[in-house]
Amino acid sequence: MRTIHTDKIIRSIRDMCIEANLTxxxxxxxxxxxxxxxxxxxxGKQILCQLNENMKIAEEEQIPICQDTGMAVVFLNIxxxxxxxxxxxxxxxxxxxxxxxxxxxxxKSVVKDPLIRENTKDNTPAIVHIDIVSGDKxxxxxxxxGFGSENxxxxxxxxxxxxxxxxxxxxxxxxxxxxxxxxPPMVVGVGLGGSFEKAAFLAxxxxxxxxxxxxxxxxxxxxxxxxxxxxxxxxxxxxxxxGSTTALGVNIETYPTHIAGMPLAVNICCHVNRxxxxxx
Amino acid sequence: MNKYVTVPAGAGELKxxxxxxxxxxxxxxxxxxxxxxxRLYETxxxxxxxPVDLKNQIVYYLGPTPARxxxxxxxxxxxxxxxxxxxxxxxxxxxxxxxxxxxxxxxDVIESMKENGAVYFAAVGGAGALLSKCIKKSEVxxxxxxxxxxxxxxxxxxxxxxxxxxxLGNNLYETAVxxxxxxxxx
Numbered sequence: 001m002r003t004i005h006t007d008k009i010i011r012s013i014r015d016m017c018i019e020a021n022l023t024x025x026x027x028x029x030x031x032x033x034x035x036x037x038x039x040x041x042x043x044g045k046q047i048l049c050q051l052n053e054n055m056k057i058a059e060e061e062q063i064p065i066c067q068d069t070g071m072a073v074v075f076l077n078i079x080x081x082x083x084x085x086x087x088x089x090x091x092x093x094x095x096x097x098x099x100x101x102x103x104x105x106x107x108k109s110v111v112k113d114p115l116i117r118e119n120t121k122d123n124t125p126a127i128v129h130i131d132i133v134s135g136d137k138x139x140x141x142x143x144x145x146g147f148g149s150e151n152x153x154x155x156x157x158x159x160x161x162x163x164x165x166x167x168x169x170x171x172x173x174x175x176x177x178x179x180x181x182x183x184p185p186m187v188v189g190v191g192l193g194g195s196f197e198k199a200a201f202l203a204x205x206x207x208x209x210x211x212x213x214x215x216x217x218x219x220x221x222x223x224x225x226x227x228x229x230x231x232x233x234x235x236x237x238x239x240x241x242x243g244s245t246t247a248l249g250v251n252i253e254t255y256p257t258h259i260a261g262m263p264l265a266v267n268i269c270c271h272v273n274r275x276x277x278x279x280x
Numbered sequence: 281m282n283k284y285v286t287v288p289a290g291a292g293e294l295k296x297x298x299x300x301x302x303x304x305x306x307x308x309x310x311x312x313x314x315x316x317x318x319r320l321y322e323t324x325x326x327x328x329x330x331p332v333d334l335k336n337q338i339v340y341y342l343g344p345t346p347a348r349x350x351x352x353x354x355x356x357x358x359x360x361x362x363x364x365x366x367x368x369x370x371x372x373x374x375x376x377x378x379x380x381x382x383x384x385x386x387x388d389v390i391e392s393m394k395e396n397g398a399v400y401f402a403a404v405g406g407a408g409a410l411l412s413k414c415i416k417k418s419e420v421x422x423x424x425x426x427x428x429x430x431x432x433x434x435x436x437x438x439x440x441x442x443x444x445x446x447x448l449g450n451n452l453y454e455t456a457v458x459x460x461x462x463x464x465x466x
Contacts, residue, residue, distance in 0.1 A: 183405035242456030
């Protein structure tokens with residue numbers, strides 16, 4: 001059986017937190033660049049120029065792309081033939097986050113209690129999603145999530161009769177309500193099906209999918225493409241100040257669901273859609 | 281229209297800015313976000329002495345990342361303003377004349393802005409690295425225990441902001457989207 005030590009996991013998560021906050025994935029960079037060319041309004045174009053310039057400064061001068069360096073969302077896919085030795089796995093993840101946010105000069109944005117609101121001062125704990133999969137590898141996905149856009153996310157418990165039209169209407173409603181608050185151009189992650197919590201999880205997962213990779217299901221692919229078009233006709237634009245670029249992408253993840261329901265979650269992310277992926 | 285404004289501005293200068301103006305701010309501004317607003321509000325309610333005099337000042341809704349050695353400040357973009365709405369009419373009644381943030385404001389805030397001749401600017405959300413370049417000095421002046429949420433006094437040079445809501449209540453978030461639709465979609 002293959003063995004991996006938690007020290008290695010700690011180091012990886014540390015590095016991934018820093019990397020995610022300084023540089024975006026290739027697909028995100030490409031979308032932001034082409035949006036700058038395609039944007040129809042002068043102010044929208046100017047804002048997109050600033051966002052491109054901002055990414056360059058962040059990478060070159062090691063200044064986080066956004067001051068909201070997020071709450072660290074960490075997905076772990078653990079191969080069932082892998083043995084992890086060392087410390088408690090959750091403690092290891094949090095240690096990685098702690099080191100990454102300290103060494104990377106990232107903002108500590110986590111409070112201990114939702115009501116008492118005392119800062120934990122090291123950005124822990126992370127949100128950890130663990131899945132057991134086949135194989136002997138450990139797949140890590142670190143996705144720091146800013147809360148300007150997180151706050152504008154929604155869950156809708158739709159009825160089966162609402163159909164694709166209901167999905168479309170609800171996603172558009174969520175995006176419209178988010179407007180300038182979510183730092184458009186945004187990325188829209190949609191979770192459809194499952195149960196109340198599964199839909200929300202899928203929506204988060206959808207945000208981490210490469211924007212050039214469309215759904216494998218044809219009807220969902222069509223819905224993704226149509227929704228992106230419709231969202232970009234809302235006119236919200238860069239910074240919410242009007243324009244043709246409201247969203248850079250729409251990713252939908254689905255799961256089987258109950259005969260009585262159609263849960264829908266819309267997780268909105270700003271243009272700083274951060275995720276770093278590694279396999280150990 | 282591009283305008284260059286020195287802050288704190290003279291009487292009426294901010295009041296005369298109009299929604300849609302592109303403004304470069306140079307001078308002194310303060311930062312405050314959720315936790316600092318809560319404390320300022322409670323201090324004002326209890327009629328105790330305020331840690332900063334907000335009269336004629338501009339507040340930037342900002343919680344920066346820590347500065348690396350040799351840097352003035354870390355990433356320094358705006359946070360969502362609506363979370364400050366509950367406290368804003370109180371701040372405006374104390375003489376605050378400008379706010380920099382991003383996103384919508386409540387009707388109560390807009391009414392209070394009209395009454396007090398104040399203006400709401402948006403900075404580009406998610407451009408924290410770029411905006412940090414305009415900050416030449418940063419000093420914590422109150423609530424140091426709040427870390428990133430402490431009140432900072434900033435010296436800024438040509439900080440680019442857009443007037444979104446002016447002292448007459450004109451709202452660029454509403455008009456710009458309608459203008460876009462009228463021009464490109466109908």
